[in-house]
Amino acid sequence: MPGRKLVSSVFALAAAVAVAQDNTPLGEFVDGFPLDLEKQTRKADYNELFRGGDPSAYFNMRASEFMPTAILPSRPGVMPLGSKPMPEVGKVKAEMTSESKLKGPLTLDEFLQKSDGAQAFLVVHKGNIVYEKYPRMRPADYHLWMSSAKPTASLVIDQLISEGKIDEGAPITKYLTDFKGTDWDGVTTGDVLDMATGMDLEDTSESRFDPDNIARRVYEAEFGFPNETRGVEKLRDVLRSTPKKEEPGLAFEYASGLTQMLVLLAEEVEGERWPQLFDRRVWSKVGAEGVLQIHLTPDGIAAAHGLVSSNLRDFARFGMLYTPSWDKIAVEKVVSDEILDRIRNEVRTHEFVMAGFDGPVFADYLGSDDFIANSRQWDVIWPDGDMWKGGLMTQGLYVSPSRDLVIVYFNVSNDDHSGHRFARPIATSGLFDAKKPAQAPPKSN
Numbered sequence: 001m002p003g004r005k006l007v008s009s010v011f012a013l014a015a016a017v018a019v020a021q022d023n024t025p026l027g028e029f030v031d032g033f034p035l036d037l038e039k040q041t042r043k044a045d046y047n048e049l050f051r052g053g054d055p056s057a058y059f060n061m062r063a064s065e066f067m068p069t070a071i072l073p074s075r076p077g078v079m080p081l082g083s084k085p086m087p088e089v090g091k092v093k094a095e096m097t098s099e100s101k102l103k104g105p106l107t108l109d110e111f112l113q114k115s116d117g118a119q120a121f122l123v124v125h126k127g128n129i130v131y132e133k134y135p136r137m138r139p140a141d142y143h144l145w146m147s148s149a150k151p152t153a154s155l156v157i158d159q160l161i162s163e164g165k166i167d168e169g170a171p172i173t174k175y176l177t178d179f180k181g182t183d184w185d186g187v188t189t190g191d192v193l194d195m196a197t198g199m200d201l202e203d204t205s206e207s208r209f210d211p212d213n214i215a216r217r218v219y220e221a222e223f224g225f226p227n228e229t230r231g232v233e234k235l236r237d238v239l240r241s242t243p244k245k246e247e248p249g250l251a252f253e254y255a256s257g258l259t260q261m262l263v264l265l266a267e268e269v270e271g272e273r274w275p276q277l278f279d280r281r282v283w284s285k286v287g288a289e290g291v292l293q294i295h296l297t298p299d300g301i302a303a304a305h306g307l308v309s310s311n312l313r314d315f316a317r318f319g320m321l322y323t324p325s326w327d328k329i330a331v332e333k334v335v336s337d338e339i340l341d342r343i344r345n346e347v348r349t350h351e352f353v354m355a356g357f358d359g360p361v362f363a364d365y366l367g368s369d370d371f372i373a374n375s376r377q378w379d380v381i382w383p384d385g386d387m388w389k390g391g392l393m394t395q396g397l398y399v400s401p402s403r404d405l406v407i408v409y410f411n412v413s414n415d416d417h418s419g420h421r422f423a424r425p426i427a428t429s430g431l432f433d434a435k436k437p438a439q440a441p442p443k444s445n
Contacts, residue, residue: 079287117413
């Protein structure tokens with residue numbers, strides 16, 4: 001389906017916007033942005049913020065200037081990462097996506113040099129930085145995680161499930177009682193975790209630009225942008241109005257609104273706002289280098305589906321919570337073995353993920369469909385247990401628990417998603433596989 005590869009994307013909003021524009025090379029913004037761009041971004045509408053142009057670059061790195069923002073400090077103090085450089089990581093090659101203007105295959109080093117949208121790339125193995133480059137941003141700069149932040153929500157929900165506070169097989173309306181009597185009746189928390197609800201709020205390049213679609217209305221409500229026919233709406237009201245499309249469990253139907261349902265669920269069960277809850281349960285245990293920024297809707301709901309900002313190393317620290325090296329960056333184990341087992345082993349089928357709009361999109365971004373399925377807000381789980389979550393404009397989080405490996409990257413690119421192509425080849429390159437002990441030579445008689 002070549003046409004689908006070009007215009008239908010979980011992340012790529014640019015393809016649905018017909019307005020062409022010349023983007024300033026990101027390298028020109030490394031030391032800061034001009035005042036005129038700040039003014040342009042402040043006037044930007046929904047389309048302009050997310051189509052990948054200059055306002056997108058500004059917003060990705062300055063979201064706290066535009067939205068109410070909760071600040072989560074590094075409470076234990078910095079727990080530094082080690083350093084064991086492996087230049088060979090930069091020699092790993094990948095093919096480019098079909099949309100790319102770059103001719104591949106390219107090594108990672110070549111891609112970071114040539115791609116106008118590539119900002120930063122980091123690989124951490126066993127708590128040590130083995131590869132780190134910042135071609136178009138500074139190491140301490142903050143950047144949106146975009147949808148790579150979605151596992152922050154599923155992690156908290158999984159903790160509550162382990163504690164017996166949530167039954168994932170029960171209707172979510174058991175806890176969100178103001179949603180009773182709506183089409184959410186009968187949808188379970190497990191369905192929401194796996195984006196298998198059958199509710200009509202799926203994110204597609206079409207739905208995000210349809211003013212009558214719930215997907216579009218979710219984003220407008222989060223920013224306080226007026227809907228064309230309904231004016232300014234509140235996020236909770238928009239979610240309550242979601243109609244049912246089909247029975248749950250039939251297909252993977254990606255939707256940021258579902259992540260927001262998990263935020264509402266956690267707040268209802270714990271009786272506290274998401275930033276305080278996430279800080280108490282997760283971030284207060286992490287020895288981060290900087291603060292974590294959680295951006296909020298006008299009425300104070302955390303947009304945990306993607307509007308979370310940090311520097312790149314702290315993004316990697318979140319991924320490390322899922323690895324054996326968690327104790328090198330945290331004072332307490334946050335991701336239990338039980339939670340990790342649910343993510344990696346309680347997955348649906350490959351047919352399930354590919355039946356939805358976005359399974360084939362993930363396969364195109366990654367260059368292969370050799371994964372099993374999505375799981376609990378993670379986009380892809382492979383047979384070896386590795387996990388990947390991508391984000392709008394080509395952000396990415398790759399975790400390999402068995403290799404004790406985390407790969408994270410920042411980009412501002414909606415017209416070339418080749419930045420996603422390197423994580424899996426790096427993980428499976430053999431560079432991080434356990435070395436078999438050398439066998440002793442046979443004894444001579």
